[in-house]
Amino acid sequence: MFRITHKDKHTNARVGLLETPHGVIETPEFMPVGTQATVKALSNEELKYCGVQIILGNTYHLYLRPGMDVIKDAGGLHRFMSWDRPILTDSGGFQIFSLATLMKVKDEGVSFNSHIDGSRHFLTPEDIIRLQYELGSDIMMVLDECLHYPCPKDRAERSLELTNDWARRSKQSFEQLKVKTSSLLFGIVQGSTYPDLRKKSAEELVEIGFDGYAIGGLSVGEPKELMYEMMESSVKYLPENKPHYAMGIGMPQDFFKAIEMGVDMFDCVVPTRNGRNGAAYTNEGRVIVRNGKYSKDLRPLSESCDCVVCKNYSRSYIRHLFNTQEILGLRLNSLHNVYFYVNLLKRIREAIKKGRFSGLKREF
Amino acid sequence: MFRITHKDKHTNARVGLLETPHGVIETPEFMPVGTQATVKALSNEELKYCGVQIILGNTYHLYLRPGMDVIKDAGGLHRFMSWDRPILTDSGGFQIFSLATLMKVKDEGVSFNSHIDGSRHFLTPEDIIRLQYELGSDIMMVLDECLHYPCPKDRAERSLELTNDWARRSKQSFEQLKVKTSSLLFGIVQGSTYPDLRKKSAEELVEIGFDGYAIGGLSVGEPKELMYEMMESSVKYLPENKPHYAMGIGMPQDFFKAIEMGVDMFDCVVPTRNGRNGAAYTNEGRVIVRNGKYSKDLRPLSESCDCVVCKNYSRSYIRHLFNTQEILGLRLNSLHNVYFYVNLLKRIREAIKKGRFSGLKREF
Numbered sequence: 001m002f003r004i005t006h007k008d009k010h011t012n013a014r015v016g017l018l019e020t021p022h023g024v025i026e027t028p029e030f031m032p033v034g035t036q037a038t039v040k041a042l043s044n045e046e047l048k049y050c051g052v053q054i055i056l057g058n059t060y061h062l063y064l065r066p067g068m069d070v071i072k073d074a075g076g077l078h079r080f081m082s083w084d085r086p087i088l089t090d091s092g093g094f095q096i097f098s099l100a101t102l103m104k105v106k107d108e109g110v111s112f113n114s115h116i117d118g119s120r121h122f123l124t125p126e127d128i129i130r131l132q133y134e135l136g137s138d139i140m141m142v143l144d145e146c147l148h149y150p151c152p153k154d155r156a157e158r159s160l161e162l163t164n165d166w167a168r169r170s171k172q173s174f175e176q177l178k179v180k181t182s183s184l185l186f187g188i189v190q191g192s193t194y195p196d197l198r199k200k201s202a203e204e205l206v207e208i209g210f211d212g213y214a215i216g217g218l219s220v221g222e223p224k225e226l227m228y229e230m231m232e233s234s235v236k237y238l239p240e241n242k243p244h245y246a247m248g249i250g251m252p253q254d255f256f257k258a259i260e261m262g263v264d265m266f267d268c269v270v271p272t273r274n275g276r277n278g279a280a281y282t283n284e285g286r287v288i289v290r291n292g293k294y295s296k297d298l299r300p301l302s303e304s305c306d307c308v309v310c311k312n313y314s315r316s317y318i319r320h321l322f323n324t325q326e327i328l329g330l331r332l333n334s335l336h337n338v339y340f341y342v343n344l345l346k347r348i349r350e351a352i353k354k355g356r357f358s359g360l361k362r363e364f
Numbered sequence: 365m366f367r368i369t370h371k372d373k374h375t376n377a378r379v380g381l382l383e384t385p386h387g388v389i390e391t392p393e394f395m396p397v398g399t400q401a402t403v404k405a406l407s408n409e410e411l412k413y414c415g416v417q418i419i420l421g422n423t424y425h426l427y428l429r430p431g432m433d434v435i436k437d438a439g440g441l442h443r444f445m446s447w448d449r450p451i452l453t454d455s456g457g458f459q460i461f462s463l464a465t466l467m468k469v470k471d472e473g474v475s476f477n478s479h480i481d482g483s484r485h486f487l488t489p490e491d492i493i494r495l496q497y498e499l500g501s502d503i504m505m506v507l508d509e510c511l512h513y514p515c516p517k518d519r520a521e522r523s524l525e526l527t528n529d530w531a532r533r534s535k536q537s538f539e540q541l542k543v544k545t546s547s548l549l550f551g552i553v554q555g556s557t558y559p560d561l562r563k564k565s566a567e568e569l570v571e572i573g574f575d576g577y578a579i580g581g582l583s584v585g586e587p588k589e590l591m592y593e594m595m596e597s598s599v600k601y602l603p604e605n606k607p608h609y610a611m612g613i614g615m616p617q618d619f620f621k622a623i624e625m626g627v628d629m630f631d632c633v634v635p636t637r638n639g640r641n642g643a644a645y646t647n648e649g650r651v652i653v654r655n656g657k658y659s660k661d662l663r664p665l666s667e668s669c670d671c672v673v674c675k676n677y678s679r680s681y682i683r684h685l686f687n688t689q690e691i692l693g694l695r696l697n698s699l700h701n702v703y704f705y706v707n708l709l710k711r712i713r714e715a716i717k718k719g720r721f722s723g724l725k726r727e728f
Contacts, residue, residue, distance in 0.1 A: 080681055317438070
């Protein structure tokens with residue numbers, strides 16, 4: 001299902017092809033976040049224009065709204081939202097542990113109150129697999145316990161036991177579905193900020209055996225250097241011939257560091273969330289387009305960008321749209337950012353293929 | 365500048381071609397409202413996809429934000445917002461009389477406080493022409509006094525004197541610009557709900573002489589029947605060979621009644637504003653897509669519509685987007701509505717050309 005087509009000579013960067021029920025994804029790739037069955041402010045046509053190969057959905061959010069019956073009736077998430085390319089679904093663990101209230105973790109599973117209407121729910125790792133199967137997810141994620149930073153070691157250790165037990169049960173549950181689906185299942189390395197726990201986590205997951213491995217618990221408030229350290233402490237114990245996914249990463253500069261460690265997949269709300277808040281990402285750095293200094297700036301968001309936003313609209317106009325709270329402002333900024341992210345990854349893939357990954361990194 | 369190409373045999377409905385600096389508009393036409401240099405929630409590409417020939421801008425709003433210096437720097441409103449088709453600019457009279465505070469009308473002009481920052485402004489009818497010239501408007505509107513409903517007759521009478529005096533001054537001011545611009549100037553018939561005042565207003569405007577004539581002061585709270593009566597009491601005194609524009613109209617059913625009186629142009633916030641509030645307009649009536657009964661409805665907004673929204677998305681999905689306050693919901697509903705409006709007018713033009721206007725009206 002995953003085939004490495006090119007390797008960088010000087011680092012662990014590689015280009016690969018990941019096969020899913022809705023098509024093949026070339027990695028390394030950035031996956032825009034479509035939590036509630038829509039990548040915020042953007043249309044499917046715009047995502048395709050940007051070259052997006054795969055988007056994320058969120059099991060916790062979709063389970064609560066619109067609910068599984070609605071999505072099943074529509075024939076699954078792809079048909080519900082009219083998106084025919086691959087979808088990776090987050091297990092929703094992170095949201096259960098951050099958004100839901102009165103959350104209670106037991107060995108069996110997790111009970112919580114909906115952040116929307118306070119209704120009580122109980123979900124097991126097996127339920128989470130079943131829900132993702134019902135969504136028609138191309139890449140499913142196991143339920144894991146998400147820890148805050150900082151986290152005492154004994155707490156992280158106990159949590160890891162639970163998370164890996166859940167991973168084992170998720171795999172068993174997934175195996176029973178295998179006759180019905182060609183979806184993939186990814187495990188998630190945890191272990192907080194402790195290299196030995198990261199190692200233990202990775203090794204146990206590899207023993208269980210997954211189609212791909214995610215690195216979780218990163219970018220939760222820890223210093224950047226520690227984040228990279230934990231990423232490295234996780235990736236190095238993962239099989240080279242499986243895809244590696246750094247969850248919740250990142251900022252444009254993060255991609256180079258992670259990819260040279262051998263990371264293949266990324267997701268992050270930055271291009272859309274920060275886009276809606278007025279931040280545009282460019283080769284020349286970040287442009288906070290709502291700033292007053294852009295009020296008469298007739299240049300595009302980025303002079304080196306060839307996206308439809310940069311071809312047609314000025315900073316002055318986009319600033320005006322933000323200033324007057326017009327929806328088109330959020331749209332244009334989000335569109336530019338997703339285009340920039342997806343095309344940055346495309347440039348990285350091209351560079352790896354041509355043996356000039358380090359050159360591109362230096363330029364950037 | 366205005367040439368009637370087809371006339372209906374049984375009513376005053378007609379098809380015409382109106383020439384403007386940015387191109388020819390075929391009438392009758394609906395003009396989406398782009399108050400702040402954007403048709404809310406939609407992109408220029410989407411407007412063109414809908415077949416929009418001309419949009420509105422608002423002088424009052426644009427004068428306050430981003431301000432004339434910003435738009436002049438960009439080379440006018442078209443270049444500022446990257447829209448290369450015609451733009452009609454409202455004088456902003458309606459907004460000065462409804463949004464601004466501490467408004468004071470003198471013979472000379474009107475002083476008011478900005479609804480945004482409370483700053484004090486004074487604008488004359490001549491200023492309003494100059495501002496629209498600076499915007500690069502294709503069709504300019506004169507400044508008029510806008511009355512509430514109901515309005516005592518003596519008040520309406522005094523107001524009419526002022527409004528027509530302003531119209532005269534606007535025309536003079538416009539004449540001085542004529543060497544520099546091929547824009548058009550429209551007068552606005554007022555007279556509240558009094559047929560004799562409507563007649564007086566229309567006749568005086570015709571004497572001054574404009575490129576087109578708008579009917580103002582409609583749809584300000586009066587009963588529908590009275591609105592149609594006043595529309596008729598205005599249109600019948602206007603020259604047949606000039607375009608007639610019913611300001612702030614309308615609902616889909618209004619078009620047929622107005623067009624058979626000889627109205628050629630319409631603008632209204634309904635398709636976008638009501639679209640953002642969850643109402644979709646269709647051949648089959650209005651669909652309030654946020655309603656719970658649509659939660660599993662897999663039909664498109666309209667089964668007889670061939671727009672990109674109806675081709676790709678279900679009521680169930682759009683309802684979910686509204687329910688979760690996702691921007692794409694506003695976008696899809698607004699896009700469908702503008703497509704529906706613009707294509708309804710297109711169907712009406714085709715029907716007039718083929719001598720079956722009354723047939724289409726009955727069907728609708």
